[in-house]
Amino acid sequence: MQRPLILVSNDDGITAPGIRLLIQLMKEIGEVVVVAPDSPQSGMGHAITIGNTLRLYETEIYEGVKAYKCSGTPADCVKLGKHYVLKSKTPDLVVSGINHGSNTSISVLYSGTMSAAVEGAIEGYPAIGFSLCDYDPEADFSHVEEYVIKIARNVLDMGLPKGIALNVNFPPKQNEKIKGVKICRQAHAKWQEEFDQRFDPNGRRYFWLAGNFVNYDRGEDNDEWAIANNYVSVVPIQYDLTAHHAISLLNEWSF
């Protein structure tokens, strides 16, 4: 039987420890092709490169793996992976990550990691984004390995409904073992921004985006709750953004 073809990307860049581990784990399951950004692309959301050119170079940093670094965004990587690298081959799975940092709740909108997965789903491929809720650059990923494999195998075996990608977040490593997997909804939470205002050596004002994550959600069926309680959270997400429940309301308006 042919081994499944797995396209791997991320948003932290092709040399990040998270993608290094993801590549190693996916090699246990299938044939791996990597197309990932040549520089960090965190917070890029679903950006694509339309006003500028793209570069793509093959690299041999991962032994025995066909790998390309791309000057563009995570979404660009998946598009170029499909059209230029894989060409007529169809990936059985697209995986992105493992992100260094959380992509729970509202962060899914800003996430480059998830945009690579969503781009895969748009192309009709089963797709998963993985994130570790730990911002430490030396973060320990060892506790998530078995879950990455298990979730990827499940998706390969079962497929995913059309139009859906999985947003998987892992709790940071703790003394206690991970309690298991929770299928969740996106928590109702947001970033409460504060801008750190500074002045450059020429006396001109500039800003750093900063802020705190505020969770308004008191439910126990959401990704924030799962992570806080040492579960792996799996949220099925869709790229049909239509708020279907609001259509009848708007139809009552007079235009």
Next chain:
Amino acid sequence: MQRPLILVSNDDGITAPGIRLLIQLMKEIGEVVVVAPDSPQSGMGHAITIGNTLRLYETEIYEGVKAYKCSGTPADCVKLGKHYVLKSKTPDLVVSGINHGSNTSISVLYSGTMSAAVEGAIEGYPAIGFSLCDYDPEADFSHVEEYVIKIARNVLDMGLPKGIALNVNFPPKQNEKIKGVKICRQAHAKWQEEFDQRFDPNGRRYFWLAGNFVNYDRGEDNDEWAIANNYVSVVPIQYDLTAHHAISLLNEWSF
């Protein structure tokens, strides 16, 4: 009675004809504050600037209007608009556009225009993104003016349900008058990419993202149908990306 406070942004940049018209129209309705990118930001999706600094400068290009140009993305503009420009004032409406080009169907994901509106909705403000389905830089916007006003007034009067922004697209100017407004769902369509491969003067390969829009949707209740039939399309969109219908399915999997 106090005039409503309206925050205006876009993704084509603060000098684009589309935002110029939007500002002029919003001045008829309320007090206008503009925070818009200092350069084109098309295709930026919901990107935010987290690894770099942001600049914000007041500009007097719009007479009688407080206006700022920002070095960041549309989402950055709304965040800085809220925290630095408006401070304790709360906008009654956030509008973005009028975009030069379509943001129907899947394009909503890649749209900088819509990310400014969605960012407004995340902050709890009624928010609308306007786009004209005409890529001609000299495009005629005159036929949309009455609809921009009507839709903005409706949203100011009626409010919007929590978590929802409106994605409004206008057909290009035609001989026949616009037929009216249709409340729609996002059409099932996608971009069929093709990469235009070229070589620079040093012989190194580079790519331009190109491609065609492919509409798979045969329904008459979607935004593509509305535009093709000379209606204004209004799609309520949400930033809760959870595919709620897939949760029970995934709960049957064994992890």
